[in-house]
Amino acid sequence: MENLIQGFADFRRDMSAEHRSLFAKLASGQTPHTMFITCADSRIMPELMFNAEPGELFVYRNVGNIVPPYAQHVSGVVAAIEYAVLALKVQHIVICGHSDCGAMKALQNPAALKGMPSVTQWLMHADVARYVVAENRPTILGEEGLRYLTEENVVGQLEHMRTLPVVAAAMANGSLRIHGWIYDIARTEITAFDAMEGTFRPLVAGSNNLPDATPHARFSVPVASAA
Numbered sequence: 001m002e003n004l005i006q007g008f009a010d011f012r013r014d015m016s017a018e019h020r021s022l023f024a025k026l027a028s029g030q031t032p033h034t035m036f037i038t039c040a041d042s043r044i045m046p047e048l049m050f051n052a053e054p055g056e057l058f059v060y061r062n063v064g065n066i067v068p069p070y071a072q073h074v075s076g077v078v079a080a081i082e083y084a085v086l087a088l089k090v091q092h093i094v095i096c097g098h099s100d101c102g103a104m105k106a107l108q109n110p111a112a113l114k115g116m117p118s119v120t121q122w123l124m125h126a127d128v129a130r131y132v133v134a135e136n137r138p139t140i141l142g143e144e145g146l147r148y149l150t151e152e153n154v155v156g157q158l159e160h161m162r163t164l165p166v167v168a169a170a171m172a173n174g175s176l177r178i179h180g181w182i183y184d185i186a187r188t189e190i191t192a193f194d195a196m197e198g199t200f201r202p203l204v205a206g207s208n209n210l211p212d213a214t215p216h217a218r219f220s221v222p223v224a225s226a227a
């Protein structure tokens, strides 16, 4: 805790004049362009990763970057999406999963959740990913299986998000686009879901050292597109 308190003291002391005036300007309101939904994992730092300034990203985090389907579960994330779309009028919503995700590992190994009834129930919203992988790619195990599961979870959560009436309505009139990304911690790479191709592709041209794209071939209609 002392580290946090000292960190805040350092932050206040070292703040640039530009940031001081930006915070003063933002004191009376925000107009973020993007809602960024990602995992609570401490290794994901959205503002740092995107060189984003205060006021740019409306960030929501939970275990497993999950968006429960509409009418199934009233949750903080669904309320935040409604607010982001209707009140803040964000133009983009990104659902970003990540490598080495504890929630996805728990889907692979449910025994790890013994004694955690709330986490167990929460992760039922990711059952879509577990089922797709178990039914269609039962032989993909280990690290490759975890990557496929993580990708399927992002695709599944995008589909859940489209069940929210505010999201469906905003997408229909072209004011909102949704995106599914995966952040690879070790490689510092992001892959983005290409719904036309049904695969995840590098977000930034020239990215390398990425594993071969795994097809998610059931998609023939665009549910998301790269920025």
Ligand SMILES: [Zn+2]
Binding pocket: 039, 040, 041, 063, 064, 065, 098, 100, 101, 102, 103, 104
């Ligand atoms: Zn995670």
